[in-house]
Amino acid sequence: MALHFELVTPEKLVRSEEVYMVVVPGTEGQFGxxxxxxxxxxxxxxGALKIYRTEGATPEILQVExxxxxxxxxxxxxxxxxxxxG
Structure with missing residues (x-):
């Protein structure tokens, strides 16, 4: 089963996709x-938001503020x- 992930800014929907895992830079520490x-x-x-499309994959990294x-x-x-x- 895949995780449904959406990344949204005030201007637009940046991503809406099925992924394996996302690691988020939380203020209390990063969490997967x-x-x-x-x-x-x-x-x-x-910080760096890491998107893993499949188990064991190299993550795609986006910087979020x-x-x-x-x-x-x-x-x-x-x-x-x-x-x-980018």
Missing amino acids: VLQGHAPFMSTVKD GGFAEVSEKGLTVLADRVIE
Whole structure:
């Protein structure tokens, strides 16, 4: 089973996809989210958001600045103040 992941900024929906795992830079420390994770909310600090498309894959890294992350039964949504792609 895959994790549904959405990355959103105030301007646009940056990503909406099925992935294996995402590691989020939370203000209390980074945390990884897999399918079936317990419901959870956290603030996001500036740092590297790591997206693993498959188990054991090299992560895609996006820089995010601030925001919130919510894990629910629907998956993971990161509401970032800003995303620096590329």
